[in-house]
Amino acid sequence: GQQLNQSPQSMFIQEGEDVSMNCTSSSIFNTWLWYKQDPGEGPVLLIALYKAGELTSNGRLTAQFGITRKDSFLNISASIPSDVGIYFCAGFNAGGTSYGKLTFGQGTILTVHP
């Protein structure tokens, strides 16, 4: 099925550094979501974006919904060891026959060295 193009696929950074990852799509979504997944756990919602151009922060996390509705980015500032995990972007369109199915990016594996 369709997937979002998420990059980078993996990142190895030092504690304290900032991180940026993004997702692009060939089709429009009216909602963008960012999730984090720890090993052996289900994804946990970090940030939800509902309006084109919207910039939303959640602590050290900042995400933006692109104006074209075909892209989004997630920034993590001053990374810490517990930021380690896999980050997924997801897009969906409410209503219609899709039942609001999520379309996921391939994921970004983040490793933070102390």
Next chain:
Amino acid sequence: GAVVSQHPSRVICKSGTSVKIECRSLDFQATTMFWYRQFPKKSLMLMATSNEGSKATYEQGVEKDKFLINHASLTLSTLTVTSAHPEDSSFYICSARNRDLWNTEAFFGQGTRLTVV
């Protein structure tokens, strides 16, 4: 908050047996739940959309008779892996969307690690 509970978290079964995985929305009603399969360090692959009171909608390539889905109430969906084989070993995750907040995000269960021996 919106809590989705998945059970069991881990299960080991013998080839040829069936395994049932439950997905419950604990503090909201969900007319729609989704079942995913995930391979190590890979993205989530949607298997089927579970609709309360009706048949599930399966994604292309997913065997309906192999992965039986039942969504008998607004808070419970089950996935049964029938006649399990080692290649069915994987991480299975469910998600649910609040019926009253249909245009908002979905929340995920903790996942179930299935190992078929």
